Amino acid sequence: MYSPTGTTRKVVEAIIDGLEIQEVHLVDLTKPSVREQIIGRIYEDLVIFAVPVYFNHAPREVVDILEGVEGEGKPVILLAVYGNVGYGKVLWDLQEASQEASLIPVAAATFVGEHSFSHPEFPIAPGRPDDEDLHIARDFGGRVRNIMDGIEEPSLASLDPLPWKMPFLSRMIPDSFARYATREPRIDLEKCTRCGTCVKKCPVQAIDRSTLVIDGNSCTRCFACVKYCPATARIIAFKRPRLLRWFFSKHASRRRSARLFLPKNPSE
Numbered sequence: 446m447y448s449p450t451g452t453t454r455k456v457v458e459a460i461i462d463g464l465e466i467q468e469v470h471l472v473d474l475t476k477p478s479v480r481e482q483i484i485g486r487i488y489e490d491l492v493i494f495a496v497p498v499y500f501n502h503a504p505r506e507v508v509d510i511l512e513g514v515e516g517e518g519k520p521v522i523l524l525a526v527y528g529n530v531g532y533g534k535v536l537w538d539l540q541e542a543s544q545e546a547s548l549i550p551v552a553a554a555t556f557v558g559e560h561s562f563s564h565p566e567f568p569i570a571p572g573r574p575d576d577e578d579l580h581i582a583r584d585f586g587g588r589v590r591n592i593m594d595g596i597e598e599p600s601l602a603s604l605d606p607l608p609w610k611m612p613f614l615s616r617m618i619p620d621s622f623a624r625y626a627t628r629e630p631r632i633d634l635e636k637c638t639r640c641g642t643c644v645k646k647c648p649v650q651a652i653d654r655s656t657l658v659i660d661g662n663s664c665t666r667c668f669a670c671v672k673y674c675p676a677t678a679r680i681i682a683f684k685r686p687r688l689l690r691w692f693f694s695k696h697a698s699r700r701r702s703a704r705l706f707l708p709k710n711p712s713e
């Protein structure tokens with residue numbers, strides 16, 4: 446699981462709840478130290494691979510980790526959480542990477558999470574995943590459990606190729622758009638208590654531990670430091686607020702719901 450601002454984590458936890466699994470081994474790829482370890486062989490009976498959507502794709506460094514796994518035919522649930530704009534090619538990316546890793550996708554889903562760029566004056570899917578989303582996630586976990594209990598070989602439940610959808614405008618947006626539209630977060634030194642939370646939460650170690658200055662080249666604009674700062678001392682800085690407002694009001698104002706992809710239960 447990769448989850449800088451914690452929405453993907455919430456959905457994963459709800460799915461695990463629904464699966465009613467006793468022993469869970471949570472690998473938090475958000476932490477740089479965990480990403481550096483080679484995951485290699487999978488010993489668990491079922492894998493959940495969960496990522497946020499970054500510009501219609503899964504974050505590349507996390508897909509590379511999935512591709513490197515030795516899955517040995519173990520079943521995998523693929524999950525993408527996006528900020529109510531669109532999930533683009535993510536499930537497709539993850540399905541391809543699973544094949545590379547000899548993992549067998551048995552179910553997949555997309556859920557909506559509060560957009561990383563959202564803040565009180567500029568809300569984008571605020572508070573998502575909400576109770577309704579988490580209820581769907583638990584129910585999804587339960588349905589996967591029922592299907593898994595009814596089959597012997599995971600390949601029997603293998604999914605059809607997963608869909609992808611990239612509206613024309615989305616295809617025009619380069620990966621560098623976050624840097625084009627936003628600056629690295631600012632800091633209000635009068636509010637800052639120097640608690641170090643932002644340093645710990647940054648998934649790419651872009652914040653200097655002693656000066657708290659952000660390296661703008663490493664910063665991915667995930668805004669985890671803003672969302673987790675207990676003193677609201679980190680501030681999102683948009684370079685082109687009018688363009689962003691126009692974009693999000695056009696593409697993120699309608700409430701989108703979870704999409705679930707499940708195989709047919711052979712015993713049905």
Ligand SMILES: Cc1cc2nc3c(=O)[nH]c(=O)nc-3n(C[C@H](O)[C@H](O)[C@H](O)COP(=O)(O)O)c2cc1C
Nearest residue numbers: 449450451452453497500501528530531558560561
């Ligand atoms: C660099 C970047 C690119 C993003 N691209 C998209 C996108 O293409 N579509 C979308 O709906 N949300 C997009 N988002 C929003 C995130 O997918 C969304 O907020 C997600 O819930 C974040 O997951 P997390 O809380 O687990 O970090 C993007 C966020 C960032 C930081």
Ligand code: SF4
Nearest residue numbers: 637638640641643674
């Ligand atoms: S999390 Fe906020 S208060 Fe804590 S060090 Fe970072 S900016 Fe300062």
Ligand code: SF4
Nearest residue numbers: 647664665667668670
């Ligand atoms: S410094 Fe940049 S990459 Fe690090 S948490 Fe803040 S926004 Fe994310």
